[in-house]
Amino acid sequence: MSAMNFFHHQDVARRNTRLLGILFTLAVVLLVSLVAVLVSYFLGGIQYQETAAYTQTGADWYLAWDVIIASAGVALSAIGFAVLYKWMVLRPGGKVVAEQLGGRRLSPDSRDPLERKVLNVVEEMAIAANMPVPPVYLLDQEPAINAFAAGYSPRDAVIGITRGCAEKLSRAQLQGVIAHEIAHILNGDMRLNIRIIAILNGILFISHAGYLLLRFGALGGRRSDGKNAALPLLGLGLLILGGIGVLFGNVIKAAVSRQREYLADASAAQFTREPEALAGALQQIGVAQKRGSGSKVESPNADEASHLFFSQAVGKFMSVMATHPPLGDRIKRLMPQWDGNYQANAEARPDIPAKESDQKATSQAFVERLTAMAVAFDLPEDVVADARDPEHAKALVLTLLLSEDEATRTQQLALLNERVSDVLYDDVVAHIDSIKAQPMEQQLPMTELLMPALKMMDSRSADRFLQTMQAVIDVDAKVSLYEWCLYQVVWRYLKGEHARNELNVRGYKRRRQHDAKLTLSVLAHYGHQDDQASAKAFRQGADLFAADLDSYPADMLNFSDLSDSLTRIDQWQALEKERLVNAWVACAQADGTINPVEQKLLFTLCACIGEPLPELPAIQSPQAPA
Structure with a gap:
């Protein structure tokens, strides 16, 4: 995992986004031009004259540019509004996509053996990636083997799994699939995928408009003056042009998607260290194809989200339209020694108790999992179990906020x-x-661990809960570093669940130096006990960031400015973020150790900009002042 540079891949994804934007822009310009010509022709803006005497230019065609420009403006506005509408629909993040595909959100404390298997694997992979556990959606009506990740960032990401994927794959194979989807999240592919859905919806709108005109003209009959006769022809023309636009848009989408799938396969293999497991999952899709299901998703919304899935979700297409590389090519990259034969798993539902009603086996597996997670997090088993329960999770967060000072804690309670x-x-x-x-x-x-359970709250409940958190913090009329960190993480992830809470990020490029300087100053000041050590730490981080920066004095540091800075940093390019994260780590490690204060700051800073926490050395004591 450590060798995979996800910042680099996010930068590649951003470059692909720009290239995609250029290609789609060219496609839209061409489409708008053709639509403008077509509409203008039917509105009389383009007319053929039998004699040159009637023309403005001496040619045989009369062009009314005001009509043509107006037609182009209407077409462009229609496409823009359709894109904007889809973008707003998808604004809350990945959960909207999952619900449109027929996904059912799994409760984090589910005891169902199949659901528990999926939840445990997602939990393991997310924690191994140093990112909060995303909510999981099960597509109950989908017998095919497939999965997807959707959202804008780790804060609003979700993982979707078809029932066939959960039932037919072994645990190791499912780990490979989930690691593939986690890689999409960390590689920055999800925002790109959401944009593709919105843009294609705009192009598709032209076809819809043509279909409506065609139906309206056909149902309206033909008037004696012949004016209605043009409507079906205009509708047919728009339907054809829109179809051509969608065709080329899907070709562009498929080309970008295929490259991202190869990258996610490679990332997952390096992540899990088991390329054979991921190759085995792909082989099961090949086996299932021979039996009829394969990876095809039956949801009516699968087409527009086809590029989100682990494997080809909308049937077989010619290679230029396929959103995923051929199964054989993907397997060969993971297992060069593969002989071309798809090897089926021995059991139809591996790793699942033979009888789902066997509560003893299910409970034993649940207890074993709790024990493993308790050891990994060094927490009591009952706390790990409560972290998965939506109501207990709220209590745990409020308990985390309680002060160490007895008098303050009494007031908070x-x-x-x-x-x-x-x-x-x-x-x-x-x-x-x-x-x-x-x-x-x-x-x-x-x-x-708490995030999936906390995200089960609806928007109103989440707002009330955040207000309660703020009230608990305000009891002693001051905000500690720990309180700020905890509130920032919960606030940003809950807001990511319910809406894209875009704060004012104008001028984030202009304030780049200030934001880097402020975050390094905070980390240096809070992570070191004296001014000399703080100055040394800041300089080490600033040098790695390659900027001529001077530290802010302690009396100029405040959490409100820090929160605003992190919101702006979240808009940076991926490689700029990488430089800053590396600078943060260098600042924290300037004295050769990472203390608890530095660890919690690094955790929070990375969470606020939507990046996983880098691998850190063991936490050292004594603790710096908080």
């Missing part, structure tokens, strides 16, 4: 007693001892 339900309050109190017994470096990363 009194406030909670007034603001939240008795059940939630009692839950908070019940978790105090187990949560506060954990070292600081274990508390903040717990949010990685």
Whole structure:
């Protein structure tokens, strides 16, 4: 995993986005021009004259440019509004795509053996990638083997799995598929994929308009003056032009998508260190194709989202239209020694208890998984179990916010007693001892486990919960570094779930130096105990960032400015982010150690800009002041 430079691949994805934008722009310009010519012809803006005496130019064609320009403007506006509409529909992120494809959101605390298998694998892969666990959607009505990742960033990403994928793949094979989708998230492919859906919807609108005119003209009959006769012809022309536009748009989409699939396969193989497992999953698709299902998704919305999937989702196409490379090519890249034969798994539903009603086997597997996660996170098993429950997860976050100072904590609990339900309050109190017994470096990363359960809240509940968090923080009229970090992570991920909460990011390029300087100053100041060590740490980070920066004095640092800076940094190019993240790590490591304060700051800074936390050395004590 460490050898895979996801920042580089995100930069490639951005370059592909720009290339895609150029190609789609050319396609739209050509389409608009043709539509303008067609509409103008039927409106009389382009007329053939029998004699040159009637023309403006001495030619046989009369061109009314005002009509042509107006027609082009109408066509361009129609396409633009269709793109904007689709963009707004998809604005909340990946969950909208998953729901449109017929996905059902899995509860993080599900005990169903099949669902538990999927949830556990997604949890493992996300945590291994140092990113919060994304929500999981199961496409219950899809027997084919397929999966997808959708969203704009890790904050609003979701993973979708078809029932066939969950049932027919072994656990190792499913890990390979999920690692492939995690790679799409980390490689920055998802925003590109959402843009493709929106742009193609705009182009498709021309076809829809043509179809409506064709139907209207046909149903309206032909008037004696012949004026209605042109409508079906105009509609037919628009239908044809729109179809051609969609065709070329899909060719561009497929070409970009195929390259991203090769990259995600390579990333997943390096991520899991088991290319054979991913190749095995692809082989199961080949086996399933011979039996009729393969990877084809039956949802009526599968076509527009075909480039999101793990494998070809909308049937067989000629190679130029295929959104995914041939199965054989992908397997050969992963297993050069493959003999070309698709080897089926021994069992129809591997790794799942033979009887789903066998609660003993399911419960045992659930307990074993909790034990493994408790060991990995160094947390009590009951805390790990509660992290998956939507109600308990809220209590855990509020418990994490409670102050170490006894007097302040008493005030915070009194406030909670007034603001939240008795059940939630009692839950908070019940978790105090187990949560506060954990070292600081274990508390903040717990949010990685909590996110799927917290995201089960609806928008109104999430807003109320964030207001309660802020009220708990405000009890002592000051904000500690720990409180700021915890609130920022929860706030940004909950907002990513319910809406693209775009703050004012104008001028983010102009303020690039300031934002780098501020984040390095905060990290240097809070992570080191004296001015000399802080100055050395800042200089080490600034040198790696390759900028002539001077640290801000401590009295100029405030969390409000830091939050705004991180929102702007989130808009940076991927390679610029990589330089800054490397500078942050260098700043933290200037004294040869990473202490708990630096660890929680690095975790929060990376989460706020939508990047996974880099691999860090073991946390060292003593702790710097918070």
